[in-house]
Amino acid sequence: MTRFIHDQFAKDYLEELLKDYGEVKASEKVSGEIKEIDVFFTPAKQQNSNLQILGLLGRFAENPAIIEPFRNPASSDEICDCILKLLEVKALLRREAKANKTKLQDSEIPKLWVLTPTISETRLSSFGTIQKQGWLSGVHFLPEALRTAIVAVHQLPSTPETLWLRLLGRGSVQSQAIIELQALPLNHPYQKATLELVYNLRENLRVNQELEADDRELIMRLEPLYQRDRERAKEEGIQQGRQEGIQQGEQDLILRLLNRRIGEIDASLIKQIKGLSIEKLENLGEALLDFSSIADLESWLKQHSG
Numbered sequence: 001m002t003r004f005i006h007d008q009f010a011k012d013y014l015e016e017l018l019k020d021y022g023e024v025k026a027s028e029k030v031s032g033e034i035k036e037i038d039v040f041f042t043p044a045k046q047q048n049s050n051l052q053i054l055g056l057l058g059r060f061a062e063n064p065a066i067i068e069p070f071r072n073p074a075s076s077d078e079i080c081d082c083i084l085k086l087l088e089v090k091a092l093l094r095r096e097a098k099a100n101k102t103k104l105q106d107s108e109i110p111k112l113w114v115l116t117p118t119i120s121e122t123r124l125s126s127f128g129t130i131q132k133q134g135w136l137s138g139v140h141f142l143p144e145a146l147r148t149a150i151v152a153v154h155q156l157p158s159t160p161e162t163l164w165l166r167l168l169g170r171g172s173v174q175s176q177a178i179i180e181l182q183a184l185p186l187n188h189p190y191q192k193a194t195l196e197l198v199y200n201l202r203e204n205l206r207v208n209q210e211l212e213a214d215d216r217e218l219i220m221r222l223e224p225l226y227q228r229d230r231e232r233a234k235e236e237g238i239q240q241g242r243q244e245g246i247q248q249g250e251q252d253l254i255l256r257l258l259n260r261r262i263g264e265i266d267a268s269l270i271k272q273i274k275g276l277s278i279e280k281l282e283n284l285g286e287a288l289l290d291f292s293s294i295a296d297l298e299s300w301l302k303q304h305s306g
Helices: 002-021 049-060 076-099 121-126 162-165 171-182 191-206 215-263 269-274 278-290 294-304
Strands: 021-027 037-041 066-071 111-116 139-141 148-152
Touching: 002 021, 002 037, 002 049, 002 066, 002 191, 049 076, 049 162, 066 076, 076 111, 076 148, 148 269, 162 171, 162 215, 162 269, 171 191, 171 215, 171 278, 215 294, 278 294
Parallel strands: 066 111, 111 148
Antiparallel strands: 021 037, 037 066, 139 148
């Protein structure tokens, strides 16, 4: 089923985004009959100021967090299962604190974030959710003691702050997020790695014969972006190769001229010459016309290297 492909993508994706800010455990097993936690995040002791670049996801990661992403709308039973996982973890932490004769701090207990692509108002009401002041629409909190919030991805505003969560949505929500991801500056710390994960998701879906309409649409949406990135990478490779070719040509020419002018050059000097930029190679090409010995070359390199 394609759901498992999306589940693995979500785990890999969240791990990639959060790994610089603390310890990420994907598929963390807990006791009892519960299978495993999708993503268990423990922030680093020294808070990283770059965490804000992840927007709303970064706010989730300010404290220990259990993140449970769903490809299909989370059912009431599935949300209850997630809460049970949290309670199992809390009970384990209490036992460990008791064994160590320490007091379990509230800040050590993780918060649960259930990410669902869509959810009905009826289901939200059944859990008694509320909207908290200072939080974006789409983040629905359960009663305080449960330390849980249901994140309705389709209700999140289309802003840079929510981009990293909307990429885990479905249909038009996810498609719009991918367009925004592609539009990020090339030097953005998470653009390249995230696109690679998205393209890997595309490849995994393409080999599946039974695709849902959303998945077919996703593949079609990604196709032109994938091809454009391939062409750009190819062009960058050509440009880099062309630049290296020009530099290699300059080096060969300078070495031939030096051999004719002052005789054979030893390996250490050749290495220094090959380390020069194209601009410095051109300058050396002009200067060597006045050289009469190896000492002249050594003196010039001493002045212009580094």
